[in-house]
Amino acid sequence: MDLGLNGKVAVVSGGSSGIGLAITRDLVREGATVSIAGRDAGRLAKARDEIAADLGAEVGTRVLDLRDTGAARAWVDDTAAEHGAVNIVVSNAGGPPAGPTGAFGPDGYRDAVDLGMISHIGFVQAALPHLQRAGWGRILIVASETIRDIIPKYALSAIARSGLAAYAKTLVHELGPGDVTVNVLAPGYTATDALLSGLDGDVEAETVRIAEQADIPLGRVARPEEVAAAGTFLLSARASFVTGTVQVVDGGRSLGM
Numbered sequence: 001m002d003l004g005l006n007g008k009v010a011v012v013s014g015g016s017s018g019i020g021l022a023i024t025r026d027l028v029r030e031g032a033t034v035s036i037a038g039r040d041a042g043r044l045a046k047a048r049d050e051i052a053a054d055l056g057a058e059v060g061t062r063v064l065d066l067r068d069t070g071a072a073r074a075w076v077d078d079t080a081a082e083h084g085a086v087n088i089v090v091s092n093a094g095g096p097p098a099g100p101t102g103a104f105g106p107d108g109y110r111d112a113v114d115l116g117m118i119s120h121i122g123f124v125q126a127a128l129p130h131l132q133r134a135g136w137g138r139i140l141i142v143a144s145e146t147i148r149d150i151i152p153k154y155a156l157s158a159i160a161r162s163g164l165a166a167y168a169k170t171l172v173h174e175l176g177p178g179d180v181t182v183n184v185l186a187p188g189y190t191a192t193d194a195l196l197s198g199l200d201g202d203v204e205a206e207t208v209r210i211a212e213q214a215d216i217p218l219g220r221v222a223r224p225e226e227v228a229a230a231g232t233f234l235l236s237a238r239a240s241f242v243t244g245t246v247q248v249v250d251g252g253r254s255l256g257m
């Protein structure tokens with residue numbers, strides 16, 4: 001299937017690892033020009049070198065913290081100046097710490113909202129004029145299945161990110177007619193650094209235990225590529241009439257409609 005992404009220009013924050021890296025690889029395979037950003041220069045360089053070795057393509061890299069909206073804006077502007085346009089925005093970063101509501105005070109909530117909601121909105125706002133100027137644009141905000149189906153031990157995730165779905169839905173109406181869409185990707189348990197780094201011993205066995213405890217009908221956690229595949233479709237020309245949606249990819253775990 002031709003996804004119609006050849007020649008498009010994409011910026012992927014959190015593109016050095018996990019779901020963001022898997023989406024980046026998809027976009028590169030489809031012929032898009034991609035720039036990735038994250039806080040750690042070494043992680044970015046490793047991702048860039050692996051993509052060059054595996055796919056024979058050069059991705060751009062930018063060291064930044066997505067909470068710094070000025071830095072995000074400069075990155076998007078520079079990418080547009082270098083490549084003539086920006087068409088695709090993947091707004092992805094880290095998640096807040098796990099814990100029930102009482103585990104955090106007001107500062108913990110502020111931090112979570114700053115990273116989990118405001119940083120994404122700032123990034124999208126910075127990129128939007130470029131997408132509209134290009135006349136073809138795709139925005140994908142990576143959130144979590146917790147915005148569809150609460151997981152009590154991930155209180156901050158649901159609370160801080162729920163606004164992203166409201167933002168995307170509201171933005172759809174402001175974008176109006178044309179070929180610029182905005183969607184939210186809501187992953188469930190996925191075998192990335194975010195999930196695996198906290199595990200001890202037999203990591204494979206631990207992910208099976210997580211899947212059992214979470215009662216995931218497919219009986220396992222996701223591979224990042226499986227989450228990315230849904231996201232990449234939403235970024236494609238094929239998804240031209242899909243906008244304002246929340247796409248859950250969780251092996252059937254969530255029960256919310």
Ligand SMILES: NC(=O)c1ccc[n+]([C@@H]2O[C@H](COP(=O)([O-])OP(=O)(O)OC[C@H]3O[C@@H](n4cnc5c(N)ncnc54)[C@H](OP(=O)(O)O)[C@@H]3O)[C@@H](O)[C@H]2O)c1
Binds near residue numbers: 043
């Ligand atoms: N894995 C799961 O089970 C799961 C489930 C539900 C939702 N999610 C969500 O999916 C998103 C992606 O997670 P992942 O699993 O792919 O994690 P990951 O493998 O740890 O990747 C996170 C990426 O985001 C970057 N990043 C983190 N904080 C950032 C910041 N403040 N500014 C810019 N870049 C930042 C990281 O690079 P640096 O650290 O170098 O900045 C890295 O490239 C997260 O929001 C996560 O909460 C994951």
